[in-house]
Amino acid sequence: MRSHAVRRVSRGLLGAGVLWLAGCATTPVPETRAVATPPVEWASGAPPGPVAAGWIADFGDPVLVQLVDEALAHNHDLQATAVSVEQAQAEARKAASAQVPMVGVNAGAQRAGDTESFVQSDTGVSLGIAWEADVWGRIRAGVSAGKAGVEAARADYAAARQSLAAQVGKAWFQAIEAQQQHTLAQESLANLHEILRIVQAQQHAGLASGLDLHLVQTDLGTTEARVQETATAQRDAVRSLELLLGRYPAAELQVRTELPAEPAPPPAGQPAELLARRPDLRAAEARVAAAFALARQARAARLPRISLTSAAGTASTALQALVLPIDSFWYIGVNLFQPLIDGGKLKADVAIADAKQTAALEQYAGKVLHACGEVEHSLDAEAGLRARSKGLQEAASEADQAYRLAMRRYQEGEAGLLDALQLQQRLLTIRQSLYHVELLQLTERINLHLALGGDFQ
DSSP states (O other): OOOHHHHHHHHHHHHHHHHHHHHTTOOOOOOOOOOOOSSHHHHOOSSSOOSSSSSGGGGGGGHHHHHHHHHHHHHHHHHHHHHHHHHHHHHHHHHHTTTTEEEEEEEEEEEEEOOSSSEEEEEEEEEEEEEEEEESSSSHHHHHHHHHHHHHHHHHHHHHHHHHHHHHHHHHHHHHHHHHHHHHHHHHHHHHEEEEEEHHHHHHTTOHHHHHHHHHHHHHHHHHHHHHHHHHHHHHHHHHHHHHHOOOOOOOOOOOOOOOOOOOOOOOOOGGGGGHHHHHHHHHOOOOHHHHHHHHHHHHHOOOOEEEEEEEEESSSGGGTTTTTTEEEEEEEEEEOOOOOTTTTTHHHHHHHHHHHHHHHHHHHHHHHHHHHHHHHHHHHHHHEEEHHHHHHHHHHEEEEEEHHHHHHHHHTTOHHHHHHHHHHHHHHHHHHHHHHHHHHHHHHHHHHHTTTTTOO
């Protein structure tokens, strides 16, 4: 009679829980703003056509291709990012394990007696099974969040590979430009030594004053300092590249003497294609999916949990019962647990999950706009840098002719040395700016490829 009464009460509680759940399961998700829709075409203009892969090879530098491969194999930060993928996969397997019944074995023995002669031994072994019936989808939501976490980690790793290839390319070009600046300073120093020789010869002949000698020696001191400065900058640039490669920063890597020519402008595709192509946007999208799944999980956690348990085993006062069962038993049970008073913890968990869900959506929308902004900036910057480079090339040509003319007039006694020295410094400044702008062009091209999301391999 008692067992029938317990079953009637259990059925009543379960029915009440289902009715209560019907109202809670329809709780709406928090409202969020829509993600901004990218335009059909880029506002800054770009060559038509789909974005192509293999942009590292477009620079026509086989050494750069080798350096990128070396960095991918040995860069420690990238290896750490790869481990985070393994961690996310383990987390996903952990979440999925809740869908499988848990099986355990329990064995034990005890001995009891009184103060005189009565002694009793009890031994037993049992096999237990426990499984939660995922009626409300709490476990399934956790599994979905785990899978989304894996997708986000994989996309983060892909983004890290892209970023590392871009960093290596930039560092390689920066090291070359630093070498060019150092060579330029050395050439300027050599020219000044030649001017000093001319001034000393003219002074010996009585055709130059002490002022000319002081002017040349002043520029010599300044240029010698510039040579040392550029040498240090060149070594630092090489060390930065060596660190990216996973090498010891000994500044021993040999670099080219000239920057490669800027490749032709690449096709930029359409703005909407960034959503599927850029790995950082795919990672943000996966985190939105994970946030929605965790919000569903938090809501389901407020509902009753139904667990099924089963056990079977033996129990006897004889030790041999472990091998030859004498008394055996089994049972199956259904448990329902519904939190009634928790101090508002579960409700707060829902609020936290909703806030994270909204934040993930807003972050995704912001990343989409930021990604489009990166492409627009690079497209616009490339056009401006091409115009600057053309202007500096023309200026360098004119300044070189003016300097040669001033030196000839000085040697012929038709002009002072100060004009020639000023023109030499002007030519040096223009050539320094030209090398830097050429570096900026290559750097901006890498930024454009990175912004477009095309694979470097």
